[in-house]
Amino acid sequence: KGMVDYIIDNKMQILPYILEAVFRRMKKGQTITTSFLIDYNELSDTREYGAAEILIEEEPNMPEAERMYITLQLLTSNVLPKQYLKSEETHKLRLALEQVLSEFEKKACIQLVDRESLLEKLFAHIKPAYYRIKYHLTTDYSILDKIDQEFQAVHYIVKESLVPLERFIGSKVPENESIFITLFIGGHLIESTEKLQTRLKAVVVCPNGLSISRLMEKTLRSLFPEIFFYQAMSIREFEQTKAGYDIVFSAVPLSTDKKFFLINQLMDGKERLELRRRVMRSVYLVDEVNISVDQLMKTISKFADIKDAARLEKVLADYLMPVPEETTSTHSTKSSLSDLLEETRITRKKSVADWHEAIHHAALPLFSAGVVEQQYVDEMKRQYPAPIMNIILRNTIAIPHAETEKGVNSLGMSLLYLEEGLPVEGGKNLHFIVVIAAVDKNAHFTALLQLMELSENKRALKKLADAGSTKEMHQIIKNFTDLETKKTM
Template sequence: MPLKERSQKILDELVSNPSITSTALEKKHNLSRRQLGYSINKINDWLMSKNLPVIERTRQGHFIINQSVFTKLNGEEKNVAVETNIFSENQRVQLIIMMLLSYYEELSLNHFTAELDVSKNTVLSDMKEVQSYIGEYDLAIRYTRKAGYLIEGKEFQVRKLLINVTYQLLQMSTGKNKMMEIANIEKTDIEEFTKRIEKVENTLHLKFTDEKMEAMPYVLLLILRRIERGNEINSFSIEYEELSDTKEYQATEEILYDIKDIPVSERLFITLHLLTTNVYSSNFLADEAIPNLIPAIDNMLRLFEKSACIYLQDREQLLDKLLQHIKPAYYRIKYQLTGTVDIQNSLSKEFSELHHLVKRSTGPLSELIGSEIPESETTFITMLIGGWMTRQGDSIDKKVKAIVVCPQGVSVSKLMFNELSELFPEFIFLDSLSVREFLDYQFDYDIVFSPTFLETKKKLFVSKAFLGREEKYRLRKQVMLELHGYIPNHINVDHLIDMIKHHAVIENEKALMEELQQYINRDEGSSVKQDAKLNDSNLDELITPKTITVRSSIPSWEEAIRISAQPLVASGKIDPQYVEAMIANYDHDPYIVIGPNIAIPHAAPEEGVNEVGMSLLRLQEGVNFTDEHCINLVIVIAAVDKQRHIHALMQLMKLSGSERDRNRIIEASSIKEIHDIIQLYSVD
């Protein structure tokens, strides 16, 4: 009983993206709720015919898929979907562009119809999409009877297009073979350039990501082909002095050692391609080729700490990790090559909020490079900083041994490693690996987490690199049921007490033991949700009527901080020394001003914070913070950790962006009226 086309597409979607919701599926495939339900029933009938567990749906529209379904479909059932030569419109567009970039002969409509097996009308329609696509690179298609179809524009822009399309085509299931066919690339050439690039890895003491390593031989061969045909980069703003002394330039010389007549500008372009390629790991912790890069990253981190009201631990280690990613990003941004960076996942809700704060902190990098930091690059920085914030130490007990295998580079890999370590504290996470490292991994392990399918005899759990709250809950349930047949909740409290004694003085051991027992033995089904909820305090839960103070005017900024903080001092959430620390630490620091008339003084948690909280002082007549800033709303923030206040802080920033509601609070006649306005911004 084969599946019909629609049901097969939905099953493929669920297997490749198990976190997708019913609503998203309906929208993506233009289905009604009834049609989707019918297809799910047909899929479940087919699964049962294969002795596989059915797919369940929750009330919230999420899907629960047993791991054996992934394993079966990835193994002997992998060929259920018959491979065809039918390409989607987007794939045809990519293939047409590759033909235009790589063919030796003049191209007519007949070439495209024969290669893609579609009608001339379909090709003509696709050509409009091709023009739209390459138009973003300031390129255009031209047709003449003598030369056929051509791409016209600056060669540097053509190279950007070539690199991007190569990466896109290699993501297709048959992309590698199709690339070699239409571009007339020999397998021996790919193998030779792969060897040369691996030698470069050894020379530079780094490892390129799996995706980049796969694509680089194709990119280099196609670039050399364009040079051979006379399509050279003539006017190019690459600074010779900046690149010629780099290790990557020497590596380029090694790659091209037996290829003659390559102009210096082309050698510099290939050097730039090496410099802008993401790396999985590197032995270099500093880089002298980019003056002031480390101070710029350090300043970015300091601004992020102030903006997010947090204080990152082990900053030097984080600085090294950021340097490893930002060095190639520096060259990508400076020479406008960020179009080749592919973000394959969307940020989770928690990371989206962090992303906003990171974007506000990238000024030092932007100033160093001389241009704004693109969204894709900021996203990678967010992932790395967010992963650092959520990391935990490994357990020393002998438990399930897990590894994380991720082909997407060091930033995504480390984030995934830390997220899973947090979600499964009872497991020992040995390493995060690239796919190539995984193939040669020597240590024993029990399970593998990966965002992609892998050939392994061990238990494989396919998981996104970063997960939302509900996705974490479902993955934990799926893993525990697969490993144990139940969700274990037994934790040795005596062992926990011993660990706590090792690091702290326990005043009442009996009371602590009782509370730990109550916490551990609560309903497991809600445990993940409760833990995650700690990160999501809304603004109206922190700023309550009891923590709002109304005054007509205050004589000084220092006094404004003291009066604003008084409700938190009175409730014991902060100590008096925290108030003095805020005044001392942020004397005339404009970064705490988050919008017109609004400021958020705060200090380090260790300077006197006992419990997370916020308090608000409303002044009808503003107090001068500096000559440039007159403040009417002073919100004191007391943060006990790196996460709990961030959700409320994001809501406060939305409020600060509304001139109308800021003025309504300033002119409000009562505390209740102020709190009512705050509640408008206290929803997810």
């Protein structure tokens, strides 16, 4: 707080000298010729505009660039109370800051104490910062060129939480301004004794696209509520990150001096149980009670006739270590599998020459509908020269996909069924290929979970294989997703 006051007070003290220097420079005939790319009248309903007009009323012939410069000097100084911000913008700015704090709470897994007080402090600061950021005015906070190690994790989360403010302002928040916001929030956390460092922090590294990385992150968050997780990263992002972390979960081997756990991208219930035990034993030196699904199955078989052992084993494993509740919520408005796999996006073929041809035919409905560009299809072929096991759900359904920025225009899925199949590792044949086009990390998540359920349901897969038309296949998928939805009610 003292640092913030120092900077504001310092700005107010030097402002008169800045204005005097401007007038002296102009008297010597030296005026600004550079355009600020701002309409002077755009600022006409601000209090600072009126103040600037008073200051220059004896200079009727002052160039517009000079008038703009003086107005911006006032706008970027905390000279006038915050209530003089443009009236129609005040509510929107406050709402954006509330959303920033909500994002911070969600990402940091905490609830801010005395949140309203923090909001007021941020609101008072952001008023002059709003114009600095919006009009790309440089501000030299030389004393803020480095942030304490104590606030490194806070700063990382703050920067990830600034999207609502950046959307409102229409510009990226510069590093020095984000550091200033971190000081406000970090100071508030210290005052309210909410220190992030009391929890271990972990990163999740996934070499694949949004779909798999989102699933990994959600699964791990649910599995380890006592650990703070950063958003899932690519290998490149992991190598460049400056975030402080204690544990690394990755689908591929990595070089790190932190606790490292190599995991399956698509863990079933038994694998989740085993990972939980490994982490608790290695990180917390705690041996949790070992509840074995195999032992439960043996015990149940002694007293009952099991009609579907594989299904019962899966249900028990999922019960003991369920997937995240929020991802299976029936209140979700996200698209289901049957919503995305429309009849027109399902294709049946007898065979294809190779894997790349399979990707081409699987993606064709999305490309034809304008959901993806050719670049996206080419990128999938580049990333997956062969049908590797990392993108095959339960050895039955391949889900090739790439990054959103590689040519995704809207959310979509398409399915290709190959009657003769395509050879993959282990001497098996792959019959189902689903191309996923994701626009963000959430919209397709319900459909992806339902696709995972479908991948291990042999009865439903056989019905799809035996179907006589794409219309019948879509109805089978709809019946399946409706049934899965009822199970979660």
